Amino acid sequence: MSTYKAINLVKHNEGAIGPELFEVVEKTVPEPADGEFLVRQTYMSLDPAMMGWMTSDTDSYIPRVELGDVMRSSGIGEVIASNHADFAVGDQVMGMFGWQEMALTDGAGVNKVDKNLPPEMALSVFALPGLTATQGLYGYGHPKAGETLVVSGAAGSVGSIVGQLAKADGLRVIGVVGSDEKADWIVNDLGFDGAVNYKTDELGAKLDELAPEGIDVYFENTGGPIQNYVFERMNAHGRIVVCGMIADYTSANPSPGPNWMRIIKKRLSIQGFTMPDYRHKTRELHAKLTPYVQNGQIKYRAHVLEGLESAMSGLGLFLTGENKGKLMVKL
Template sequence: MSTYKAINLVKRPDGNIGPELFEVVEKTVPEPADGEVLIKQAYMSLDPAMMGWMSSDTDSYIPRVELGDVMRSSGIGEVVASNNPDFAVGDQVMGMFGWQEMFLTDGTGMNKIDKDLPAEMALSVFALPGLTATQGLYGYGDPKAGETLVVSGAAGSVGSIVGQLAKADGLRVIGVVGSDEKADWIVNELGFDGAVNYKSDDLGAKLDELAPEGIDVYFENTGGPTQDAVFERMNAHGRIVVCGMIADYTAETPRPGPNWMRIVKKRLSIQGFTMPDHRHKTRELQAKLTPYVQKGQIKYRAHVLEGLESAMDGLGMFLTGENKGKLMVKL
């Protein structure tokens, strides 16, 4: 009888993210019943949001992963058996498959993708990163040519796309990153106008140098001291799009937010958002993103780990900044 591996969440994080939180189990490969599809997963996405899904928080935008359940994640795979007329054996599909080699589903929430589209590109651009960047920037950022945009986590999968979209639309784009290598990549490869290394630069002084006329749009992915420095330099009627706060995901006590008086003085708009609210717009967002990709205005790099079990160590790379590009696991 054939088996496959899956990884369950068995412990809540207490500041560290590592193999001690998980358990590798073997399961029997199921036979799809009427209306069901069996997927063999090929690539599995790792995303910062997972750290929130693992926490004990029950008051969030999406239900937490319960202890003993397969760890949640999106991925790309191939249909290997089907009793569902909407999916044929050989179809390449994308969906929430979890940390496992095989996935049985009735097809709900699963989308076919072009078999000629490389899986690494699909996960790096047209999956969660590209959808999040497009919805956040255009849905809430209201970017206008000539304005200045700052994006934190700028070398990450979402931040790099936000910056490239804004640059293509004629904005001045400044990225905040955590290494000189990442700073060099976003400026010299992606075309950003400037970069701030939050680990070595004086944040305020560098922002004053790169954005002397202030900041109109801030796309927030990380939180931390960067948030305070950018907030103090927002222009009147500026827009802040809050996508992530990775600096606080494992913190015992989150950092206090900035004083709201500046929101009043500068008439700022601040909007938090998460993609599950917008999954019904997937095709619309992909259509918005596609012309930029076709024109060569969106570049990406994938950081690929090998083997299912590499996810258990790999997830912690978001806290250290070791990952370079979209983090994923090749099964």
């Protein structure tokens, strides 16, 4: 009897991320029933949002992963058995397949992916990162040529795409990163106008140097001290898009937000959002993003870990900032 490996969540994240939260199990390879098909995953995405899905919190935008369940994640793979009219053996597909080598599905939320599209590019650009960047920037950031945009987590999968889209649209783009290597990459490879290293730069002075006319759009992926410095430099009618707060994902005492008086004085718009609300817009968002990719205006880099079990320690890279590019696991 054939088997495959899966990883279950066995402890909730209460401030520490590591292999102790998970259990590797063996499962029997299932036979698809009518209307089902079986996917062999080739690549599995790791995303900062997972740290929120792993907590005991029941008051969130998406149900938590319950103890004993396969850890949730998106991935890409190949259909290897099918009793579904719309999916054939050999199709390359993307969906929420979880931390497992194989996934049985009825096709809900699963999309076909062009076989000529490399899996690393599919997960780095056309999966959650590209959809999130496109929806957040255009749905709430409302960028205009000549404005200044600051994006935190700028070398990450979402932030790097946000910055490149804004740059292509004629904005001045400043990225916040955590190392000189990442600063060099976003400026010299991606074309950002400047970079702030939040670990070594004097934050206020650096922002004044790079954005002397203030900031019109702030795309927030990380939280942390930089948030207040950017907030204090927002221009009138500025827009703040709150996508992630990784600095607080494992904190028992999240940092307080900035004073709301500036929201009134500068008439700021602040919008939090998550992609599950916009899954129905996937085709529309792809249509918006694709021309930028075709024109060579979107570059990416993938940080690939090897083997299913590498995911258990790989998530910790988000907390140390050691990941370089879109983090994923090759199975």
